[in-house]
Every structure is written in C-alpha cells, then in structure tokens.
Amino acid sequence: MSSLVQNNLKGYLRQDGRKGIRNLVVVAYLVECAHHVAREISTQFRNQQVHLIGFGGCYPNSYADKMMNALCTHQNVGAVLLVSLGCESFNRLRLQQTIEESGRPVKLVGIQSVGGTRKAIDEGIDFISSALEEIKSVPVVNISLSELSVGVVCGGSDATSGITSNPAVGNAFDLIIENGGTAIFENTGEMIGLEKIMSNRATTPLLADELKKAVEKAAKYYSIMGHGSFAPGNAEGGLTTLEEKSMGAYCKTGNSPVSGMIKPGDIPQKTGLYLMDIVPDGNPRFGFPNPNDSSEIAELIASGAHCVLFTTGRGSVVGSAIAPVIKVCANPETFKRMEEDMDINAGKILYNQATIKEVGQEIVQKILSLASGQQTCSEMLGHQEFVLGYKTFEPIGPSCLP
Structure with a gap:
C-alpha cells in the first residue's frame, strides 16, 4: 500500500458528489436514423474531449434506457448533446430531464423538428462549442x-x-x-x-x-x-x-x-x-x-x-x-x-x-x-x-x- 504514489491526483466534482477523472462532452444518438448526424457533429471536434455513443434501436428497451441514462450522467461526463430523429420510441425528454437534474449542460436536437441534416449538425456544433467552454468551470478537487x-x-x-x-x-x-x-x-x-x-x-x-x-x-x-x-x-x-x-x-x-x-x-x-x-x-x-x-x-x-x-x-x-x-x-x-x-x-x-x-x-x-x-x-x-x-x-x- 505504501509504495503506491497518490500525489497530485485530481478529479472533476459533480453535483451528486461523485468525482470523474475525465471532463468530456458526450454526443448521444437515440436511434440509428440519427447516427450519421451525431457522428458528423462529433467529428468536428476530433482532437477534443467529445465522445460519440448511442442506441440504434427504434423499439423501446428498458435495459438500453437504463444504460443511456447512466452513461449520460457518468462522473467522467461534463455535458451532453442528445441527437434524436424525432419519431423513435426512446424517451428522449425524460433522458434530457435526468441530465438537467444532474447539473450538466444538455441540449436535445431533433432532426425532424429543426429541418433536417444540415440544420441539426449546425445546432449540435454550436452547442458543443459552448459546452466545451462551460465545463472548464467544473470544480477540480483531490481524488484518491x-x-x-x-x-x-x-x-x-x-x-x-x-x-x-x-x-x-x-x-x-x-x-x-x-x-x-x-x-x-x-x-x-x-x-x-x-x-x-x-x-x-x-x-x-x-x-x-x-x-x-x-x-x-x-x-x-x-x-x-x-x-x-x-x-x-x-x-x-x-x-x-x-x-x-x-x-x-x-x-x-x-x-x-x-x-x-x-x-x-x-x-x-x-x-x-x-x-x-x-x-x-x-x-x-x-x-x-x-x-x-x-x-x-x-x-x-x-x-x-x-x-x-x-x-x-x-x-x-x-x-x-x-x-x-x-x-x-x-x-x-x-x-x-x-x-x-x-x-x-x-x-x-x-x-x-x-x-x-x-x-x-x-x-x-x-x-x-x-x-x-x-x-x-x-x-x-x-x-x-x-x-x-x-x-x-x-x-x-x-x-x-x-
């Protein structure tokens, strides 16, 4: 135990008291039909802490819902962009609310409602650009x-x-x-x-x-x-x-x-x-x-x-x-x-x-x-x-x- 070096270890303090070792933005697509748009958004920030995840299914599944809610509020995550087609069965509004209640910046982009692929990509890029700046203010604390x-x-x-x-x-x-x-x-x-x-x-x-x-x-x-x-x-x-x-x-x-x-x-x-x-x-x-x-x-x-x-x-x-x-x-x-x-x-x-x-x-x-x-x-x-x-x-x- 004594041989382990635990000096200068820093974590990112979340609202629930948990600490992350990364402070990144997640782009999460909520159906396969939104995958391309989400990927196009995330690749604009290729060398930055922006990660792409998602669930491809259109039919609802409680396991996938639980997984996405847990991943989008993981202690390593600082902000989330949700990308929805608009007609999938995933409960996107509840997921958005869960992320909001966790104290993280979040935006839901609906491809159908904003007017298609290019407009959704533009909205997503704007949000991530601002989110990357906003999460710089997350408190950095000691972690063991x-x-x-x-x-x-x-x-x-x-x-x-x-x-x-x-x-x-x-x-x-x-x-x-x-x-x-x-x-x-x-x-x-x-x-x-x-x-x-x-x-x-x-x-x-x-x-x-x-x-x-x-x-x-x-x-x-x-x-x-x-x-x-x-x-x-x-x-x-x-x-x-x-x-x-x-x-x-x-x-x-x-x-x-x-x-x-x-x-x-x-x-x-x-x-x-x-x-x-x-x-x-x-x-x-x-x-x-x-x-x-x-x-x-x-x-x-x-x-x-x-x-x-x-x-x-x-x-x-x-x-x-x-x-x-x-x-x-x-x-x-x-x-x-x-x-x-x-x-x-x-x-x-x-x-x-x-x-x-x-x-x-x-x-x-x-x-x-x-x-x-x-x-x-x-x-x-x-x-x-x-x-x-x-x-x-x-x-x-x-x-x-x-």
Missing part, C-alpha cells in the same frame, strides 16, 4: 484510490492470459479493495464450474446463493443457444478447453471477499468487489449475452467504472467512449509486436523479469496516473468504441447488495 471504481474484461485470450495478465489484475483488484476502492468483474459465462469457489467468497449466505444462481443461468443460456465463451481465436492462441479459459479468467477477481452482485447500469453504493451479471434474464433468446468486448466495457462504465482494465493475450486494440481502457498484455511476443496499443507488459512475468505482485502494483499505479492527466494507449490513438443493443433484466434483489 478509495474514490475510484475499476472494471475488468478480457478479450483475445490465449494460453498466457491465465498465468500472467489475469493473475496480475487479480492482485491489482486486491490492492484496490485494500485501499478502499471498488472493483467490478463480469462474464458469468466464464465462471461455469467455478460457482462454488466464487460463492465461498460471498460476504453473506444469501449473496452466495445469488452468485451461484447467476452462473447457473449463464450455463443454461449457453446450453440452450448452443454456444459458449470459448472462441476459435482462443484455441489458435493455445487454450485447450473452456475449463482452462474459465480458470484463467477467474484469476482476474483476486482473493478479496465478494461484496455484492449487480446488473448493467447498477451503481454500487458501497465500496468493495462486485460481480456483474451480464446474461439476460428470462427465457434465452437468439443472440449472445454480449456480442463483443465493447458492449461489456460499456456495461461496466454504466455501473460507474472510472476506467476499465482489458487483459489480452493475442492483442485487442479497442478502447471506449467515456472511460479510459488500460490494456494489460499477457503475451510478451504480442506486447513486442503491438507495443503502441499496450499499456502494461504482464508477459515479463514469464521471463522472471517481474512478479505477479509487482505487475499488479504497476497496474494500480497506471490507474492512478489517469487521475493525474496521463492517457492510455487507446486514448492517444483515438479509440472510442461503443456498442449497445437489446437485453432484458429483472431488478436485483436485496440479497445482492452489501
């Missing part, structure tokens, strides 16, 4: 690790992931919890067979039962749909079985007690370690619980993650809108080949050039550096990937909360 929330995903896993990057992240998570922070892991589809081990770490018997049920739901989903989390790319990277991948993925959770379980868009009200259940509730429907890594990242951010750790063996390049993504590379050969995209070389553990504990501390120090103005590789390269689709969830019960 105890006030940060960190999520984790893995993608492009290979045979080194479970022995370098994932255990190192688990060590980092333990450090975060030790220092009073919040850590969120997800993907119950990679916990199948490990539910008893994970449940034994629950802080209450009722929570242990909920954790077990979440993994059983994932197993049922995959069984009915005929697929799982083990992909051809994993096999090409040297992984042999789903069990091997799951055990390696589980290492990301560390050894701290599991404080609670949440679903996408639920924000932990207390610090600690949380499992995010990303598998939809109800009868399994066509598709995947998460179509790609970017949708998982968006869900972690919607649940309050200031940044997201991304472990990869084969080498993913994605970043994200709203919150920085830190790439923890498992494979030393991948790191050497893709160094410009990777933040942490966990592969040096294989060569005895560092211990798991030392890389864990390096990861936490990288997290802290984001609050002192440093950028991740994906940020410097301009990555702002974002995916949001349809899902169905039931609210979590009291047994899931600490």
